[in-house]
Amino acid sequence: MQGDEEREGGPRAPGHVPVMLDRILALLGPALSGPSDEDAFLIDATLGLGGHASAILAAHPRARLIGLDRDTTALERSGRRLEPYADRVSLVHAVYDEIPQVLDDLRIPRVDAVLFDLGVSSPQLDEAERGFAYSYDAPLDMRMDRTQALTAEEVVNTYSVADLTRILRDYGEERYARRVAEAIVRERGRAPLTSTSRLVDVVRDAIPAASRRTGGHPGKRTFQALRMEVNGELAALERAVPAALDALAVGGRIAVLAYHSLEDRIVKRAFAERVTDTTPHGLPVPLPELQPRFRLLTRGAEQPSEKETTTNPRAASARFRAAERIREREGRPRGIGGMPRGEDPPSGRSEAGGTA
Ligand SMILES: C[S@@+](CC[C@H](N)C(=O)[O-])C[C@H]1O[C@@H](n2cnc3c(N)ncnc32)[C@H](O)[C@@H]1O
Numbered sequence: 001m002q003g004d005e006e007r008e009g010g011p012r013a014p015g016h017v018p019v020m021l022d023r024i025l026a027l028l029g030p031a032l033s034g035p036s037d038e039d040a041f042l043i044d045a046t047l048g049l050g051g052h053a054s055a056i057l058a059a060h061p062r063a064r065l066i067g068l069d070r071d072t073t074a075l076e077r078s079g080r081r082l083e084p085y086a087d088r089v090s091l092v093h094a095v096y097d098e099i100p101q102v103l104d105d106l107r108i109p110r111v112d113a114v115l116f117d118l119g120v121s122s123p124q125l126d127e128a129e130r131g132f133a134y135s136y137d138a139p140l141d142m143r144m145d146r147t148q149a150l151t152a153e154e155v156v157n158t159y160s161v162a163d164l165t166r167i168l169r170d171y172g173e174e175r176y177a178r179r180v181a182e183a184i185v186r187e188r189g190r191a192p193l194t195s196t197s198r199l200v201d202v203v204r205d206a207i208p209a210a211s212r213r214t215g216g217h218p219g220k221r222t223f224q225a226l227r228m229e230v231n232g233e234l235a236a237l238e239r240a241v242p243a244a245l246d247a248l249a250v251g252g253r254i255a256v257l258a259y260h261s262l263e264d265r266i267v268k269r270a271f272a273e274r275v276t277d278t279t280p281h282g283l284p285v286p287l288p289e290l291q292p293r294f295r296l297l298t299r300g301a302e303q304p305s306e307k308e309t310t311t312n313p314r315a316a317s318a319r320f321r322a323a324e325r326i327r328e329r330e331g332r333p334r335g336i337g338g339m340p341r342g343e344d345p346p347s348g349r350s351e352a353g354g355t356a
Helices: 021-032 051-059 074-080 083-088 096-106 122-126 154-158 161-170 177-190 196-206 209-214 220-230 233-247 262-275 304-309 313-317
Strands: 040-044 061-068 087-092 111-117 248-258 294-296 319-327
Touching: 021 051, 021 111, 021 248, 040 051, 040 096, 051 061, 051 083, 051 111, 061 074, 061 083, 061 096, 074 083, 074 087, 074 122, 074 233, 083 154, 096 233, 111 233, 154 161, 154 220, 161 177, 161 220, 161 304, 177 196, 196 220, 196 304, 220 233, 233 248, 233 262, 248 262, 248 304, 262 294, 262 319, 304 313
Parallel strands: 040 061, 040 111, 061 087, 111 248
Antiparallel strands: 248 319, 294 319
């Protein structure tokens, strides 16, 4: 949920409206409601409040949800919301790069749809004591999974100026990254930084007055950067997107909502690697094993409509990409022996799917 004040600790509208819900329903729908009458498996890798998941379950009676979240509070809340579909729902406390282990444990070799809606959720921002929001005074925590050890307090009190500068520049796109990092290190020399409000003061004082007037809340970029560092967000995504693509059956679809340019770049690259024919130039015939295994369902990164961002400002920085598996690894296209012998997926959906 990075990228704008509404989503990063500033003023918020009540409740949570799932971002680009209609588009996600339209693009994942064909993978969840093909001609087969067997179950269709959906992984929601970022379950949150279960807004997208409940809409998908309502629209697709054959869909079975594997809902992941690293935040146990999110799992408790979404579990209550998804009670009407309890017989079709498995909730798992996991980081999304654990998708392969989760599927192994559930004995599900292939799935039909995967959804990622990245970043922090509205309830996480609203729970002041979790330290995600620069607008509340709270301990410097920022862990999505409160069972992990690393907190924002440890980052600001132990990282070097160089590392803090890198994080603030790369994750926060903070123009004054070095100045802010130096101010943090100077201030923590007086007394450890333990609260969000003291950090906000330090950051505000480090940013030149002229920029303070124009650049939004001075804490916004620093808080975003620290949250991404504490939760190892980009590293987990680098592993998770390829794992999710590998888990898809032929005809299966993946949809990703990213809110930060670095997240979107990871998604774009992972998709691009799989939609390209890598047969070397000069060969007389395309090599089946080097044919694209996926096709893109979106042209570039789609953005929410102006109408959506007007009513739901949290959606403003969203970048949406989707893709469909069209071929097994061995390069056999769907419809002509798409599954290798003896590898039929349990969902029976190797031939299911459709067009966007
Ligand atoms: C934006 S919210 C999802 C909202 C959800 N789509 C809805 O409609 O309610 C993102 C959720 O993903 C979770 N999350 C973020 N990074 C994660 C990760 N690496 N692994 C698992 N869950 C993660 C957060 O804890 C948060 O609950």
